[in-house]
Amino acid sequence: MNRLRVNCGPVLGVTVLWLSTRALMLWLLAHDSVPVLGGGSVAREVWRLYFQWYGVLAHGSFPTHDTLWQYPPGAGAVLLAPGLLPGLTYFQAFVVLTLAVDALVTVALVRAGGLPGRSLRGAGLWTGGLPLLLHLPLARYDVQVTALAVLSLLTLGRSPRASGVFGALGALVKVWPALVLLGTPRGRATRGAWGWAAAAGAASFGVLAVRFEHPLSFLREQGGRGVQIESLGGTALNLARHAGWSGRARYQYGAVELAGPHVDAVATASLGLTAVAFALLVLWRVRARHWSEATPFDAALCAVLLFTVTSRVISPQYMIWLVGLAAVCLTSRHTSQRPVATLILAATTLSTVVFPMHYREVVDGTWTGCLLMLARNGLLAGAAVLSFVRLWRSTRPDEKTVQTTEPRPDSDRLPDRTLSLS
Template sequence: MRRLATAPVFAPRYRRAAYWWAGSRLLLLLWTLQAVPYFSRGSVVGDVMIYHGWANTMVDGSFPSGDPQWQYPPAAALVMLAPKLIQHLGIGYVNSFFFVALIADAVVFALLLGQADRIAAETGRKPHLSGVWAWVLGGFALGPIVFMRYDVIVTAIAVAGLLWTVRTTGRRSAERAEKRTWAVRGALLGLGAVVKVWPVVLLAGAPGGRRGWRALLSAAAGALAICGILAAAMPGALSFLSHQSSRGIEVEAVFASPFMIASWFGYPIRTVHEDGNFQLAGPGTGMVANLAIVTTLIGFGVVLWWRVRRFHPERWSPALMYDAGFTVLLVMVITSRVLSPQYLIWLVGLAALCLAENGPGRRGTVMAVPARLVMACTLVSQIEFPLLFDQILHHGFLGNALVAGRNIVLLTATLLALRALWSATMAETPAGSGESADTTATREPEPDVQVLAPAGAGSTVTAAATATGGQPTGAGGA
C-alpha cells in the first residue's frame, strides 16, 4: 500500500489529469450502465450481447465456429470469458464486461502516466502530459463505445507490450532485466496478436540486434503456445479465417466512401448485413474488396522497405518504435475492408504514446501532426455512430459526408506518417563524417541497460540518460 500511495498517479503534479480521467470515465460508465440516458444506447451495446452468447458457447466447450460473425483470433475467447468471473459476484455479463473494459482503460492511463514520469526523470524537466491528455480526452470523445467493445482491452495489451519493463534487483542484474524486458514485451504483443491481430504490427519498429530478435521470438512463441492450448481445449479455434475471407466493404471503410458518394448520383449500390457487418453490395464492390487486401499488402511492403533501407539500429529510440507502430497501424486501418468506430481506440492509444515522447529536452516523435489529425477524428466517429448511422445505412448525405471527411483526414494522416517515417532516418551516413549530422544527439548504448520499474507504475531511469545528463536518443534524423 505504501508503494501504491507513492505511485505517479497520486503525485500532486498528476492529480489534474487523474481527476479528468476519473470524471470522464465516470460519465462514460454512467452512460453505459444507463444510469444517465445516452442516445441510441441499444445499438451501441449490441456487440456485448453477441459476446455474451459466444461466451456461453465457449463455456460449453467450443468456439462459435458456426456463427459467421465470429471473426476473431482464438485468444479473443479469453477476453470474452473474463466477465464470467465477475458475473459470479452477482453482476450480469453485460455490466461485468463494462467493468473489465474500465480496468483496461485505467491500465492504459497508468502506463502513459508512468511513461511521462519516467521521461521527466530522464530529462530533469517537468512532466510532459500531452500523451496522457490525448488518451483522457480522445477516449471520452469516442463515447461509451470505449466500454462497449473489447478493443480497449487489446489496446491495453499493446501499450503494455511497448512500455513494460522488468525491475533490476540485487539478484537480477541490469543486463538480465533488460533481456527479460524485451522477452515480456514480445510475449505481450504476441498475446495481443492472437486476441485481435493488429498488435503484432507494432514489432515493425523493434530495435535491431538481440533485443529485437528476442521480442520477435517471444511474440511468436507466446502466440503459438496460446493458440495451441486453446485449439486443444476447444474445437473451431481457426474458424475465424474462413469467415474473414468472405468479408465485403463495410459502409464506414475508406473504400466505401467513393461508392457512397456515387450513390447520390444514382450509382446502383445497396447496403446488406452479412458476416456481422453492414457492407455494400453492387457493381464493383467485390473487386474493390479484393483490391483492399492488395493495398494493405502494398502498405505493409512500404513499411518493410523502410525497415530494410532506412532503419539504422544504432539510432533506434523508443520514439522511433512508437512512430513505426503508429504508421503501420494507420496503413492497416485505412486499407481495411472494415473501419468500425472502435478502431479509433487503437489509433488513440498509439497516438498518445507518440505524443508522450514530444516533451522538451527530448528528441521526440515525428508523428505529432498525424497524431493530432487522428485525435480530430475521434469526436466525428461518435457523431457518425450511433447518432447518424441510420443515415449512413440509407446513403444519406450528412452522415456519409461526415464519414467521407473523416476518412480523408485519416488518409491524409497516413500519407503524412509514411512520409515522416521515411524522412526521419537518413539513407546513408555522409561521406567523411563518422555519423550523420542529425545523430549528434547522444546515442543510446547497446545494450539498452535500464534501471527498471514497471513502466506504468513508477519512474524508470535509463543508464544512458544518467550517463549523458538525461538526453536520450531521438528518432533517427527527425
C-alpha cells in the same frame, strides 16, 4: 536506474479527468436507448452477442458456422473473463473489467510519462481522447486489446522479451497488435522481442487449441467479409450512389456492407493497398538508420494507421487502437507523431458524429452521411500519409547529424539523443 519524476499536479489532473469522464461514459451507457446514442445498438453488442458467444465458449468450443465470429482464439479468453466476477450480470462484469483495464492503461502511461525526459501528454491524450467515442469503448473489448499493445510498447526499453509476449497475446486476441513490434531496434532487442513473441504466441495458441474445439473457425468468416460502408472503399461506393451506382447497403458479417456491381473490385483494391502499405513498412525498416526511444512507438502507430485506412472495414472501435498508440507516442518528447495525434483526435470526434449519432444517414447514403464519412476518412488517410512521411524522415537524419548513440548490433538499450553539428 530510472526514477519516476514526482509531479503530483499533472498526475492529480489526469486522475480527476479519468474519474469524471468515466463517470460520464457510464451515465451514457445507462442511457444507451436514447436515439441519438444509438437506440440501444451500442450496449446490445455485449449483452446479446458477447453473452451468446460466452455460452458457446463455456462449453469448450469456439463458435462455428457463425458469420459474426471473426476473431482469433485469444478473443475467447477475454469474452470468458466476465464470468470470473461473481454476483454480477455478464454485462455488468464486462463493463467493470473494461474500466479496470482502462485504468491500467492510464496508470502505465502516467508511469511512462513520469520518467526523466518523458511527458504526461500521452496519459492526458488517452484519458481525454477515449471519451470522444462516448460510451462505445465500454461496450467493446478493444480497450483490452489496446492495453496489450500499449504494454508491449512501454515494456520494450526494459525487457524486449516481455514486450514480445504482450504483443503476441494481443495478436491472439485481435491480429493488429503484432504490428507494434515492427519498430524494435535492430540486434538483440529485435531478436528478443520477435523470438519471444513467436514462442509465446505458439504456446498460447497450443493451450487454446487443446482447451477449445475449432480454434480456427474464425478464418472462414473473416475471409468472407466484403466492403464495409465506413471504409474508404465504402465511402467511394456510397458517393457513387449519387452518380447512379445501383448497389445498396445490407447487414452481413456483423456490419453494414455494400453490395452490387464492382464491390469485388473495390475489395480487391483494398487488399492491394494493404499489400502496398506492408511493402512500404518493410522498405522503411530496411532503410531506417537511426532509432530514438520514440521510434518503436512511432512505427507502431504508423503501421496500424496504414493497415486501418487500407482495410475493407473501419469500425468506430478501431479509433480506440489509434488513440492508445498515439498516447504511447506522446509519452516521449522525441516523437515525430504529434500532428498525427491531433488528426486522430479529430477523426475520433467525427467517428462519434457518424456512429451512433448519424449512422442512419450513412447507411441511406444521403449527402450528409457521405460528407461525414468523406471527412472522417480523409482525416485518417491524411494522418496515415503524414505519419509515414514523418517516421521516414525521423529515421533518415540529415548527413550533418552525428548519431552519438547509434545502437550496437547486440544492444538492448534504445538511444535517446543525437548531437547536431549544424
